[in-house]
Amino acid sequence: MIDKRVRDLAAAVAGIKDGATVLCGGFGAVGEPIALTEALLPLGVKNLVIVANNAGTGEIGIARLIKEGRVRKVICSYPRTTDPREFEAAYKAGKIELELVPQGTLSERLRAAGAGIGGFYTPTGAGTNLAEGKETREFDGKPYVLEKPIRGDVALIRALKADRWGNLVYRKSARNFNPVMAMAAALTVVEVSEIVELGALDPEAIVTPGIFVDRVVVVR
Amino acid sequence: MSENAPKPLSRRQMAWRAAQDIPEGAYVNLGIGLPTLCGDYIPKDREIVFHSENGILGMGPAPAKGQEDPDLINAGKQLVTLLPGGSYFHHNDAFLMIRGGHIDLALMGALEVAANGDLANWITNDPHAPPGVGGAMDLAAGAKEVRILLEHTTKDGAPRIKQTCSYPLTAKECVKRIYTNLALIDVTRDGLVVREMVEGLDLAGLQEVTEPKLTLADDWKKLTAPTV
Numbered sequence: 001m002i003d004k005r006v007r008d009l010a011a012a013v014a015g016i017k018d019g020a021t022v023l024c025g026g027f028g029a030v031g032e033p034i035a036l037t038e039a040l041l042p043l044g045v046k047n048l049v050i051v052a053n054n055a056g057t058g059e060i061g062i063a064r065l066i067k068e069g070r071v072r073k074v075i076c077s078y079p080r081t082t083d084p085r086e087f088e089a090a091y092k093a094g095k096i097e098l099e100l101v102p103q104g105t106l107s108e109r110l111r112a113a114g115a116g117i118g119g120f121y122t123p124t125g126a127g128t129n130l131a132e133g134k135e136t137r138e139f140d141g142k143p144y145v146l147e148k149p150i151r152g153d154v155a156l157i158r159a160l161k162a163d164r165w166g167n168l169v170y171r172k173s174a175r176n177f178n179p180v181m182a183m184a185a186a187l188t189v190v191e192v193s194e195i196v197e198l199g200a201l202d203p204e205a206i207v208t209p210g211i212f213v214d215r216v217v218v219v220r
Numbered sequence: 221m222s223e224n225a226p227k228p229l230s231r232r233q234m235a236w237r238a239a240q241d242i243p244e245g246a247y248v249n250l251g252i253g254l255p256t257l258c259g260d261y262i263p264k265d266r267e268i269v270f271h272s273e274n275g276i277l278g279m280g281p282a283p284a285k286g287q288e289d290p291d292l293i294n295a296g297k298q299l300v301t302l303l304p305g306g307s308y309f310h311h312n313d314a315f316l317m318i319r320g321g322h323i324d325l326a327l328m329g330a331l332e333v334a335a336n337g338d339l340a341n342w343i344t345n346d347p348h349a350p351p352g353v354g355g356a357m358d359l360a361a362g363a364k365e366v367r368i369l370l371e372h373t374t375k376d377g378a379p380r381i382k383q384t385c386s387y388p389l390t391a392k393e394c395v396k397r398i399y400t401n402l403a404l405i406d407v408t409r410d411g412l413v414v415r416e417m418v419e420g421l422d423l424a425g426l427q428e429v430t431e432p433k434l435t436l437a438d439d440w441k442k443l444t445a446p447t448v
Contacts, residue, residue: 027274027293027297028293028297030290030291030293030297031291053311077352077353077355078353079351079352080349080350081352082297084350088350092348098350098351100353102353102354102358103273103311103315103353103358104273104314104315104318104319104355104357104362105357105358107312107315108312111312122319123319123362124319124358124362125361126391126392127389127391127392128357128388128390128391129389171291172289173272173274173275173276173292173293173308175275175308175309175310176275176310177310178310179310179311179312180310180311207310
């Protein structure tokens with residue numbers, strides 16, 4: 001029997017190692033898997049590379065990992081979101097590395113990893129600082145920048161409901177980066193509000209099919 | 221101030237003016253800040269679909285008190301609503317819409333715009349603040365048309381429409397129209413063409429606060445907006 005349900009947060013994050021590249025869903029704190037992210041603290045892991053749209057809000061989730069000195073580098077599009085105090089403090093102190101990626105390029109680099117694509121050319125960023133050191137090539141007279149995939153060792157995902165196969169549905173704009181990150185990591189761990197019986201999720205409405213998911217934990 | 225002194229538009233009046241040009245049926249992304257205000261001034265007889273890069277089409281205004289939903293926010297992370305016909309989707313589809321040319325119009329703010337339509341709106345040269353780009357480069361490179369709202373000059377009175385941008389670029393040659401508190405200017409192959417100017421201003425006066433050479437359209441009009 002396929003059963004991706006795990007009993008608690010410790011089981012959900014077991015095996016994640018120092019130096020791991022961790023994809024964190026969410027747009028600001030909306031759709032951010034805060035409980036899973038904070039479960040990395042008692043696990044003791046450090047030197048993490050966090051991939052997310054933002055670099056933590058207030059003192060929760062990613063911000064808490066940064067505050068506790070667990071994060072070596074952040075790959076994101078916009079670190080200065082609502083209340084970015086922990087990232088800013090670490091950045092100003094030179095304690096954290098930042099790789100800035102345009103938001104759509106970040107999403108597409110994650111998709112490329114999930115889709116088995118070795119790289120892609122995008123018009124975004126052509127002729128700007130963020131294209132420096134990257135190949136730029138013209139197609140039909142328009143410049144495009146070569147971008148590489150971002151693959152996670154682990155993806156931490158927040159969804160609304162799951163079943164034991166790991167099929168997922170989301171809620172409103174809390175979907176955001178979660179589905180694309182779920183596809184892009186070696187280990188995908190999901191926190192949900194509720195686990196329902198197999199067959200209870202409308203197959204027409206499942207956003208992330210269970211093939212992309214390894215572990216599901218209920219966080220209320 | 222004399223009676224004939226130019227009467228600049230307020231920020232809300234700038235947003236009102238830009239909103240009047242959004243065509244019926246358009247799919248539109250409104251940038252954070254000033255452009256977001258345009259949503260308040262869409263003519264009542266037009267059906268326009270607002271896109272938000274965190275995965276919303278058919279985004280509506282801020283919720284009424286008691287109707288707030290913490291899982292429903294816009295790109296500026298303000299609470300919003302969904303209109304009938306609206307939909308949710310994930311980030312990759314949201315940016316596919318932008319990059320793939322499916323968004324008819326992006327209205328964005330700016331630090332500077334250059335004579336050739338180059339746009340600088342993502343970073344100042346402040347070495348102390350961590351940079352952030354968000355979706356600005358995707359929108360500038362991908363939307364079918366990019367229009368900009370900006371105050372005509374800096375607080376010190378220096379032009380923000382420049383020969384070449386002094387701040388790092390967001391995208392090259394992407395801006396087609398500029399709405400300022402003083403004028404409405406189109407970026408054309410023949411340079412910057414002034415379509416509208418506020419009362420009390422002439423081309424020479426506008427040129428004084430604008431770096432690149434301006435031409436006045438033959439059919440130019442007064443730039444006006446109601447009190448909003």
